[in-house]
Amino acid sequence: xxxxxxxxxxxxxxxxxxxxxxxxxxxxxxxxxxxxxxxxxxxxxxxxxxxxxxxxxxxxxxxxxxxxxxxxxxxxxxxxxxxxxxxxxxxxxxxxxxxxxxxxxxxxxxxxxxxxxxxx
Amino acid sequence: xxxxxxxxxxxxxxxxxxxxxxxxxxxxxxxxxxxxxxxxxxxxxxxxxxxxxxxxxxxxxxxxxxxxxxxxxxxxxxxxxxxxxxxxxxxxxxxxxxxxxxxxx
Numbered sequence: 344x345x346x347x348x349x350x351x352x353x354x355x356x357x358x359x360x361x362x363x364x365x366x367x368x369x370x371x372x373x374x375x376x377x378x379x380x381x382x383x384x385x386x387x388x389x390x391x392x393x394x395x396x397x398x399x400x401x402x403x404x405x406x407x408x409x410x411x412x413x414x415x416x417x418x419x420x421x422x423x424x425x426x427x428x429x430x431x432x433x434x435x436x437x438x439x440x441x442x443x444x445x446x447x448x449x450x451x452x453x454x455x456x457x458x459x460x461x462x463x
Numbered sequence: 464x465x466x467x468x469x470x471x472x473x474x475x476x477x478x479x480x481x482x483x484x485x486x487x488x489x490x491x492x493x494x495x496x497x498x499x500x501x502x503x504x505x506x507x508x509x510x511x512x513x514x515x516x517x518x519x520x521x522x523x524x525x526x527x528x529x530x531x532x533x534x535x536x537x538x539x540x541x542x543x544x545x546x547x548x549x550x551x552x553x554x555x556x557x558x559x560x561x562x563x564x565x566x567x568x
Contacts, residue, residue: 380557390497390505390548392557403555439504447511448552449495453504 345369347379347440347454354460355430361459365423365440369452372398372418378443379423380450381414383436391436395443396423432461464553466560473566480536482563484549487530492551494532496525499562500545508547509534539567 351363363381370377381393394414395403404412413426423440437458441450467485474480484494494512497505507516509525512532522537536543544567549560 382557389562390499390550390559392559395557406556441505444507444510447493448557449493449507449510449550450497450505451507451510451516453506456504 345442345452347442347452349438349440349454349457351438351457351459353458354462356463357431357461359430361425361427361430361434363425363427363438363440363457363459365425365454367421367423367440367442370442372396372416372421372423374398376445379416380441380443381423381425382439382441382450383434384439384456385433385436388436393427393438394425430461435459435461464551464556464558466549466551466558468547468549468560468563470561471564471566473568474536474539475568476541477538480539480543480565480567482534482536482547482565484532484534484560485530486532486551489530489532489551490528492527492553494525494527495550496534497548497550498543498545499548505548536565539565541567543567 347367377398380395396414411428437456439456440454442452444451496509498508499505512527513525524535546562548562
């Protein structure tokens with residue numbers, strides 16, 4: 344059974360760096376083909392993709408946010424970590440991590456999401 | 464790459480709802496659909512144009528051709544009310560449509 348859960352601060356100040364952790368079970372990031380993605384959704388708005396981390400340590404970032412994002416993994420802890428620098432109130436959103444379906448770019452298991460508010 | 468969805472679609476209880484996703488030559492891509500109810504995470508309902516994950520009712524189906532992909536919900540139920548998002552992979556990026564709110568009357 345695959346599960347994912349996001350964790351991190353609920354409130355960050357403008358200009359600060361956000362660090363979010365995705366803790367998962369039911370799969371291993373060492374397995375060929377496994378990928379974890381990060382997404383966000385501002386209140387009342389659409390889903391937005393942020394980053395992908397692949398089993399072979401390859402990474403992909405949203406072009407519009409690439410300069411502010413970094414994605415890493417801790418295989419021993421079954422975690423994928425996303426950092427976003429220079430947070431702004433427009434970054435207020437629910438942040439999700441998700442497991443990519445085998446061989447294709449769809450996302451079949453999602454975490455419950457974590458709401459991050461950016462405010463001074 | 465842009466995906467265009469209508470902001471809202473309404474359907475009478477028991478009737479068929481069609482939610483479209485427009486994109487340039489989208490028929491050449493694999494389209495995936497998610498259902499998101501208020502306060503919940505997205506749920507994959509269709510992958511690779513027309514495949515249903517286990518646990519998704521047969522009432523949900525998908526098609527994709529030309530410049531339009533379509534999610535069809537037959538015999539709409541009150542519990543189908545949700546936001547629906549289409550998604551593709553293009554130029555090494557994940558792209559979502561703007562979402563369609565389905566209302567069951």
